[in-house]
Amino acid sequence: MPQFSQRASQLTSSLIREILAATQQPGVISFAGGLPATDLLPKLNWSSVPFDTEQYGMSEGEPALREAIARDAQKLGIRCTKDQVLVLSGSQQALDLVSKLFIDPATPVAMEAPTYLAALQSFRFFGADIRGLPTTATGLDCDALRALAREVTPAFTYLIPTFQNPSGLCYSRADREEVARTLDELNIPLIEDEPYRELCYDEVDRTPVCALVERTSWVYMGTFSKTLAPGLRVGYLIASPDLFPWFVKLKQAADLHSNRPGQWLIAQWLGTPAFDAHLQALQTAYRSKRDTMQAILERHFTDLADWQKPAGGLFFWLTLKQDCDTRQLLKTAMAAEKIAFMPGEPFYPTEGSVTGHLRFNFSLATPEQMEDGLGRLAGLIHQRMN
Amino acid sequence: MPQFSQRASQLTSSLIREILAATQQPGVISFAGGLPATDLLPKLNWSSVPFDTEQYGMSEGEPALREAIARDAQKLGIRCTKDQVLVLSGSQQALDLVSKLFIDPATPVAMEAPTYLAALQSFRFFGADIRGLPTTATGLDCDALRALAREVTPAFTYLIPTFQNPSGLCYSRADREEVARTLDELNIPLIEDEPYRELCYDEVDRTPVCALVERTSWVYMGTFSKTLAPGLRVGYLIASPDLFPWFVKLKQAADLHSNRPGQWLIAQWLGTPAFDAHLQALQTAYRSKRDTMQAILERHFTDLADWQKPAGGLFFWLTLKQDCDTRQLLKTAMAAEKIAFMPGEPFYPTEGSVTGHLRFNFSLATPEQMEDGLGRLAGLIHQRMN
Numbered sequence: 199m200p201q202f203s204q205r206a207s208q209l210t211s212s213l214i215r216e217i218l219a220a221t222q223q224p225g226v227i228s229f230a231g232g233l234p235a236t237d238l239l240p241k242l243n244w245s246s247v248p249f250d251t252e253q254y255g256m257s258e259g260e261p262a263l264r265e266a267i268a269r270d271a272q273k274l275g276i277r278c279t280k281d282q283v284l285v286l287s288g289s290q291q292a293l294d295l296v297s298k299l300f301i302d303p304a305t306p307v308a309m310e311a312p313t314y315l316a317a318l319q320s321f322r323f324f325g326a327d328i329r330g331l332p333t334t335a336t337g338l339d340c341d342a343l344r345a346l347a348r349e350v351t352p353a354f355t356y357l358i359p360t361f362q363n364p365s366g367l368c369y370s371r372a373d374r375e376e377v378a379r380t381l382d383e384l385n386i387p388l389i390e391d392e393p394y395r396e397l398c399y400d401e402v403d404r405t406p407v408c409a410l411v412e413r414t415s416w417v418y419m420g421t422f423s424k425t426l427a428p429g430l431r432v433g434y435l436i437a438s439p440d441l442f443p444w445f446v447k448l449k450q451a452a453d454l455h456s457n458r459p460g461q462w463l464i465a466q467w468l469g470t471p472a473f474d475a476h477l478q479a480l481q482t483a484y485r486s487k488r489d490t491m492q493a494i495l496e497r498h499f500t501d502l503a504d505w506q507k508p509a510g511g512l513f514f515w516l517t518l519k520q521d522c523d524t525r526q527l528l529k530t531a532m533a534a535e536k537i538a539f540m541p542g543e544p545f546y547p548t549e550g551s552v553t554g555h556l557r558f559n560f561s562l563a564t565p566e567q568m569e570d571g572l573g574r575l576a577g578l579i580h581q582r583m584n
Numbered sequence: 585m586p587q588f589s590q591r592a593s594q595l596t597s598s599l600i601r602e603i604l605a606a607t608q609q610p611g612v613i614s615f616a617g618g619l620p621a622t623d624l625l626p627k628l629n630w631s632s633v634p635f636d637t638e639q640y641g642m643s644e645g646e647p648a649l650r651e652a653i654a655r656d657a658q659k660l661g662i663r664c665t666k667d668q669v670l671v672l673s674g675s676q677q678a679l680d681l682v683s684k685l686f687i688d689p690a691t692p693v694a695m696e697a698p699t700y701l702a703a704l705q706s707f708r709f710f711g712a713d714i715r716g717l718p719t720t721a722t723g724l725d726c727d728a729l730r731a732l733a734r735e736v737t738p739a740f741t742y743l744i745p746t747f748q749n750p751s752g753l754c755y756s757r758a759d760r761e762e763v764a765r766t767l768d769e770l771n772i773p774l775i776e777d778e779p780y781r782e783l784c785y786d787e788v789d790r791t792p793v794c795a796l797v798e799r800t801s802w803v804y805m806g807t808f809s810k811t812l813a814p815g816l817r818v819g820y821l822i823a824s825p826d827l828f829p830w831f832v833k834l835k836q837a838a839d840l841h842s843n844r845p846g847q848w849l850i851a852q853w854l855g856t857p858a859f860d861a862h863l864q865a866l867q868t869a870y871r872s873k874r875d876t877m878q879a880i881l882e883r884h885f886t887d888l889a890d891w892q893k894p895a896g897g898l899f900f901w902l903t904l905k906q907d908c909d910t911r912q913l914l915k916t917a918m919a920a921e922k923i924a925f926m927p928g929e930p931f932y933p934t935e936g937s938v939t940g941h942l943r944f945n946f947s948l949a950t951p952e953q954m955e956d957g958l959g960r961l962a963g964l965i966h967q968r969m970n
Binding site: 239 | 585590628
């Protein structure tokens with residue numbers, strides 16, 4: 199065998215990959231993935247892609263797209279110009295660039311526990327010493343962050359304050375302000391990931407925490423994969439001026455620049471009435487799917503689990519009333535019922551440290567599949583608990 | 585300032601970025617870049633991009649494209665199936681993934697000296713201890729590779745055997761076989777980068793060394809950026825079966841997958857008569873540009889430098905007869921004459937260890953610009969040498 203790097207030892211087989219592969223089998227009802235519904239993607243019009251997008255482009259991204267992104271961010275209160283916008287090959291790429299910029303083996307990094315799996319995996323891959331921060335009903339436990347900062351200096355804090363993945367949590371305005379104040383005070387850079395902000399079904403505060411910090415460095419990550427077309431692989435980051443030039447160099451080293459036809463297409467949509475109408479339609483459709491799943495969960499899971507109806511995003515996050523390793527439960531559910539969901543354990547910095555949670559995606563399954571699949575899953579859990 | 589990773593210290597300002605930025609000024613004649621000529625790119629037909637390319641895709645790439653790539657590689661003698669093909673966001677991304685898989689701080693890596701700048705930068709960024717291997721008139725100095733292997737065990741050897749960048753060298757068949765034998769014997773993985781293989785103007789052997797190795801692990805890197813459309817950011821790697829699964833995981837972590845509309849478009853071209861005709865036209869046009877520059881160099885540089893007419897690729901590589909730091913020469917040329925070229929020093933693993941080389945791109949400048957720019961540059965060098 200060739201001699202690999204130390205970090206390659208982190209490239210173990212991913213539970214997610216295995217689960218998603220298993221859900222490809224015929225007859226499986228899956229609540230595991232997080233894909234947008236294909237029939238809710240808009241039909242893009244490729245017919246007038248400009249010829250010059252065939253040539254190499256700028257590492258920073260297409261000027262028109264950067265401007266449109268900056269305009270939208272300014273409306274959210276983020277103090278930025280287009281010169282702070284870096285177009286990426288999906289916002290996934292921001293995780294890679296953030297890791298490269300900040301993480302050496304054993305570098306402390308703070309994240310919500312539970313948190314987004316791909317972020318966990320990326321930071322782990324680069325050797326981070328990941329410190330989980332508990333969340334509350336309304337946001338982040340800032341006392342825990344302060345306590346952590348007395349022990350180590352995290353290179354950054356990665357947060358998903360709006361429709362958090364997997365928990366669905368949306369920080370209150372007061373919590374957003376407190377987090378911003380705390381990070382400013384502790385001088386810890388903020389990496390704020392906001393893939394789901396437009397998938398909003400109820401009135402909630404969604405002010406980016408990046409718009410509230412006053413002194414510390416920050417990175418705001420966004421994507422068009424949940425609203426327009428994930429297959430284009432176009433996302434972005436906006437960074438405070440001290441960080442931005444570093445990210446441009448990292449982007450250039452990673453893949454020179456993101457594909458230009460995709461950038462051009464997205465620039466055609468942003469800020470148009472058609473895009474606003476599309477977002478409205480998307481919200482209406484997903485709200486209805488969420489409400490359907492909520493009603494079905496109330497029927498089948500009320501005595502089994504606790505959960506909050508999520509105000510946005512694509513997931514329900516359940517806490518079973520009786521403890522259970524949901525990775526084992528998944529195996530049984532797949533084998534006995536061909537039902538897939540995401541077990542909660544992998545979302546925690548120390549896998550297996552917290553058990554008894556399940557994540558259900560509600561964007562893909564039909565109401566019939568929800569009723570059938572969740573009903574049978576509830577039956578299975580009842581059996582196991584007796 | 586935030587606390588960055590150790591590797592971030594390698595993200596110093598890049599000479600290349602500075603040069604390319606400088607060439608954007610009006611009135612500059614540039615031989616510095618390596619862009620394909622925009623007017624030689626084919627007009628792509630976007631009108632029937634399938635709707636389903638808007639959804640997330642597979643990390644490995646689009647099945648139809650992987651198959652087409654594997655078919656072409658098999659014709660070159662590479663023993664592979666489509667299951668060993670990984671579509672990338674430009675072949676630049678292969679450098680990033682190779683670095684991640686193999687390089688820890690101080691990991692020895694072998695490369696030709698001079699070699700491709702972006703590869704040098706990527707491997708350096710991850711902390712590699714880069715060992716330059718001298719080339720000969722017909723290929724690689726395999727004795728130097730053997731001597732190196734007695735001292736350290738390189739994690740891999742990175743080579744560009746066909747129309748090497750920057751030197752234009754194309755390994756002879758005998759040298760390709762000797763390199764393959766040597767790598768097999770020493771059990772050193774081969775990373776073979778072949779961006780220019782289709783830009784071929786004379787009859788030369790272009791058998792990939794990857795097709796000749798029998799035992800050691802290998803990665804073959806290819807791109808469509810020189811032949812179809814760099815703006816799509818679609819390249820690929822093909823890897824020996826022991827390495828392939830690692831690269832899939834690395835790709836997924838980096839950006840999930842490459843943009844699907846671009847993959848679809850390229851799959852429409854590969855293996856078609858239209859693509860073959862396009863390649864013929866490209867070769868004819870670039871051959872003519874090469875011959876023009878050769879004639880102009882013969883007029884102005886015969887007493888100043890030695891060079892080989894390149895059989896392919898996009899560059900001439902000159903060795904000045906009188907030693908000179910060409911980074912300084914560039915500064916003077918830009919200031920006094922608004923002429924840009926690539927100084928040779930940065931292409932060497934130890935920058936500044938070898939001086940007196942210049943790289944001229946011949947794909948972009950018009951014959952008039954070549955005559956004017958190279959004539960004036962030769963005049964400047966004459967002045968400095970007296």
